[in-house]
Amino acid sequence: MVKENFRKLCGTQVDQSVSVELELTDKPNGPNSSDAKYISWLEEHPSALTSFNSMMTTMQGKQIVVFLDYDGTLSPIVSDPDRAFMSDPMRSAVREVAKHFPTAIISGRSRDKVYGFVKLDEVYYAGSHGMDIMGPPLHVIKKSYDHSKYQTNTLDEKGNEFTIFQPAKEYLPSIKKMLKELKNRTCDVPGALVEDNRFCISVHYRHVLDEDYGMLEEIIKDVVLEYHPCFHLTRGKKVLEIRPSIEWNKGDALLYLLDTLGFSDSNNVLPFYLGDDKTDEDAFKVLGSRGQGYPIIVSTTPRDTAASHSLRDPSDVMSFLLRLARWAEGLP
Numbered sequence: 403m404v405k406e407n408f409r410k411l412c413g414t415q416v417d418q419s420v421s422v423e424l425e426l427t428d429k430p431n432g433p434n435s436s437d438a439k440y441i442s443w444l445e446e447h448p449s450a451l452t453s454f455n456s457m458m459t460t461m462q463g464k465q466i467v468v469f470l471d472y473d474g475t476l477s478p479i480v481s482d483p484d485r486a487f488m489s490d491p492m493r494s495a496v497r498e499v500a501k502h503f504p505t506a507i508i509s510g511r512s513r514d515k516v517y518g519f520v521k522l523d524e525v526y527y528a529g530s531h532g533m534d535i536m537g538p539p540l541h542v543i544k545k546s547y548d549h550s551k552y553q554t555n556t557l558d559e560k561g562n563e564f565t566i567f568q569p570a571k572e573y574l575p576s577i578k579k580m581l582k583e584l585k586n587r588t589c590d591v592p593g594a595l596v597e598d599n600r601f602c603i604s605v606h607y608r609h610v611l612d613e614d615y616g617m618l619e620e621i622i623k624d625v626v627l628e629y630h631p632c633f634h635l636t637r638g639k640k641v642l643e644i645r646p647s648i649e650w651n652k653g654d655a656l657l658y659l660l661d662t663l664g665f666s667d668s669n670n671v672l673p674f675y676l677g678d679d680k681t682d683e684d685a686f687k688v689l690g691s692r693g694q695g696y697p698i699i700v701s702t703t704p705r706d707t708a709a710s711h712s713l714r715d716p717s718d719v720m721s722f723l724l725r726l727a728r729w730a731e732g733l734p
């Protein structure tokens with residue numbers, strides 16, 4: 403019964419890191435079958451580097467806005483989540499892009515943690531899968547978004563004005579309780595790591611032995627069921643994430659930021675969204691349904707995706723950002 407409920411909570415989502423592993427080891431048609439699959443997938447999701455010039459032909463007269471995921475996009479996936487540092491060259495590339503175009507980072511991490519990794523004041527940040535947004539000050543731009551209940555205008559330490567938008571504010575007391583409970587109950591599962599992402603919680607199992615995984619899953623589903631239906635569970639790369647059950651995801655965060663930047667109904671905006679994980683698919687779909695911009699998936703393996711284009715890894719992402727910045731300067 404509990405298991406059934408747990409399946410309901412998780413939906414039919416598949417842990418992509420698991421499917422990637424299967425893909426790499428299961429090569430029924432010989433050693434090159436995964437390469438062949440990747441090549442045919444590339445035909446449907448061409449590289450944003452090789453398609454760069456043709457993409458740019460649609461840019462004329464349009465305002466580019468750049469949205470970036472963090473883990474797996476601006477920083478490679480590493481075994482210790484606290485050490486997913488951004489390289490200096492990547493930081494420079496993001497800084498270059500942000501000089502020319504409004505740029506935002508939308509991550510599952512807490513906003514403070516992403517800022518701690520990126521350390522750039524010239525970009526906007528949306529943490530907790532978009533449930534904690536630091537965006538442009540609302541009084542200076544056209545505002546068509548009515549979420550004043552969750553918005554506050556404020557100043558940063560340097561006196562810059564900005565707006566904080568937190569649509570899951572009222573869930574904070576429950577999240578704190580869950581966090582404590584999860585930390586207490588998982589401390590006997592070797593390798594399990596509970597990460598506080600402020601408006602959501604990640605439980606990492608990358609270092610949990612296969613034989614202990616079931617026990618960890620049982621603990622998490624017990625805790626989530628206690629708070630169900632106010633919270634639900636989603637899956638990422640070797641991580642289970644507990645999130646408030648509000649209708650708000652990275653796609654909504656993208657729309658909110660476009661709106662606060664003054665582009666809610668504009669046909670003259672061209673958003674790029676670069677991301678590697680399932681949660682980024684919500685943003686890809688939003689761009690698809692607006693029929694605007696370029697959703698770009700970062701992946702070395704073929705994946706089911708709503709993205710139109712692809713990049714292989716963070717190093718490709720860096721090349722793409724530098725190319726975009728050069729294009730803005732009128733350089734080839």
Ligand SMILES: O=P(O)(O)OC[C@H]1O[C@H](O[C@H]2O[C@H](CO)[C@@H](O)[C@H](O)[C@H]2O)[C@H](O)[C@@H](O)[C@@H]1O
Nearest residue numbers: 472473479480481483486509510604639640641
């Ligand atoms: O939306 P994102 O910025 O992509 O954040 C999603 C999750 O990323 C982090 O976990 C993932 O990256 C870790 C570091 O490379 C890796 O160790 C882990 O296995 C991955 O799942 C982050 O720690 C999570 O809290 C985010 O939700």
